[in-house]
Amino acid sequence: MSFLRSIFSLIFYCLNTLFWFVPIFLFGLIKLIPFKPLQTLFGVLAKGCASNWVATNSVIQNIFAPYKIELTGLDTLKRKDWYLVIANHQSWVDILVLQRVLHNQIPFLNFFLKKELLYVPFLGLAWWALDFPFMTRSSKSQLKKNPKLKGKDIETTRKACEKFKTMPVSVVNFVEGTRFTPEKHSRQKSPFKNLLKPKAGGIAFVMQAMGEQINQIVNVTIHYPDGIPTFMDFASGKVKRVQVHVETQGVDDKLIGDYSADNQFRVQFQAELNTLWEQKDAQLEKLK
Numbered sequence: 001m002s003f004l005r006s007i008f009s010l011i012f013y014c015l016n017t018l019f020w021f022v023p024i025f026l027f028g029l030i031k032l033i034p035f036k037p038l039q040t041l042f043g044v045l046a047k048g049c050a051s052n053w054v055a056t057n058s059v060i061q062n063i064f065a066p067y068k069i070e071l072t073g074l075d076t077l078k079r080k081d082w083y084l085v086i087a088n089h090q091s092w093v094d095i096l097v098l099q100r101v102l103h104n105q106i107p108f109l110n111f112f113l114k115k116e117l118l119y120v121p122f123l124g125l126a127w128w129a130l131d132f133p134f135m136t137r138s139s140k141s142q143l144k145k146n147p148k149l150k151g152k153d154i155e156t157t158r159k160a161c162e163k164f165k166t167m168p169v170s171v172v173n174f175v176e177g178t179r180f181t182p183e184k185h186s187r188q189k190s191p192f193k194n195l196l197k198p199k200a201g202g203i204a205f206v207m208q209a210m211g212e213q214i215n216q217i218v219n220v221t222i223h224y225p226d227g228i229p230t231f232m233d234f235a236s237g238k239v240k241r242v243q244v245h246v247e248t249q250g251v252d253d254k255l256i257g258d259y260s261a262d263n264q265f266r267v268q269f270q271a272e273l274n275t276l277w278e279q280k281d282a283q284l285e286k287l288k
Contacts, residue, residue, distance in 0.1 A: 072244070110169055175203060
C-alpha cells in the first residue's frame with residue numbers, strides 16, 4: 001500500500017505541477033515586458049496560479065497520504081501584509097508543511113533558493129516566474145580565489161526585495177542555511193540540542209531592505225514525532241503526524257540596520273537571533 005500511495009502521489013503531484021506550470025511560466029514571460037502595470041497584473045495572476053497549485057497539493061495529500069497537523073500558536077494574520085517567515089529546516093517536507101499551514105493565512109510564500117535549483121525541470125522555471133531569489137553560495141576557498149563573489153548574495157537579496165515591495169509577500173528564510181542532520185550538528189559543534197547554528201546575514205539583509213514594510217516576523221517550529229521523513233516517506237503516507245508551533249512578533253527598530261558595515265549592529269543582531277534560536281530549541285524539546 002505504501003508503494004502504491006507513493007506512485008499515485010507522485011503522478012498527481014506531477015500532473016498538478018505541469019497543469020499550473022504553463023500559465024505561471026507564460027505570465028513570467030509577459031512580465032519581462034518593461035511596463036510596470038502589466039508586470040504587476042501578471043505578477044498577481046502568477047501568484048494566484050501558484051496558490052491554486054498549493055491548494056491542490058493539499059487535496060492530493062488528503063487523498064493519498066493523509067496526515068494530522070497538530071498546530072498551536074497561529075495568530076490572526078492578514079493576506080495583505082508583508083511578513084518574514086523563519087523556520088527550522090530538517091527535510092524537503094518542511095516546504096509542503098509550511099505551504100499547507102500558512103496557505104490563505106498570509107501572502108504566497110517566496111523562498112530563497114540555491115541557484116542550482118533553477119535547473120529543476122519545470123519547477124525551476126516556475127520559481128523564476130514567481131520571482132523566487134536564486135542565491136549563489138560561495139565557499140571560503142572560492143571567495144579567496146575570486147574576491148568579486150563577495151557580496152553577491154547581498155546584491156541578489158536587495159534586487160529581490162525591490163520586487164517584493166510592489167505587492168504583499170511572505171519572504172521565507174531557513175535560518176540554518178541547510179537541512180539539519182546529526183552529522184552536520186556534530187561537525188558544527190552546535191550549542192543547540194535540535195538545531196544547527198543560525199545564520200543571521202540572510203534575514204538581516206531582508207530586514208535592511210524591507211524592514212519598514214514588514215509587519216510581522218512569523219516564527220515557525222516544525223517537529224516530526226516519528227522521525228525526520230524523506231519526501232518519499234511523506235508521499236507514501238508514512239508520516240502520520242506533524243507538530244507545528246507558530247509565533248508572531250512585531251518588527252523592532254533594533255532589528256533594522258547595516259549588517260555588512262556596522263559591526264556593533266552585526267553583533268547585536270546575531271545575539272538577538274541566538275536568543276530566538278534558544279527559545280526554538282526549548283520549544284522543540286517541549287514538542288518532543
